[in-house]
Amino acid sequence: MELALNLAMIVTSFTLMVVILLQSRGAGLGGLTGGEYGGAGYHVRRGVERLLFQVTIVLSVVFFALAILNVVLIG
Numbered sequence: 001m002e003l004a005l006n007l008a009m010i011v012t013s014f015t016l017m018v019v020i021l022l023q024s025r026g027a028g029l030g031g032l033t034g035g036e037y038g039g040a041g042y043h044v045r046r047g048v049e050r051l052l053f054q055v056t057i058v059l060s061v062v063f064f065a066l067a068i069l070n071v072v073l074i075g
Helices: 002-033 048-073
Strands: none
């Protein structure tokens, strides 16, 4: 049980890092379409950017749940 929980935490954390890095790289692409990303205004997430945002939220919740489970069961 301990090994499976630790492996799940490692996989989740690695996947979360990759998704966050993909989001930060995608932020600079707003200038290609003529929009100012850093200026004042409202930014709507669409397409892949929205999917990455939602995956980040889900992975964060899963990681937090695994961390709590790890403390309760093993710690």
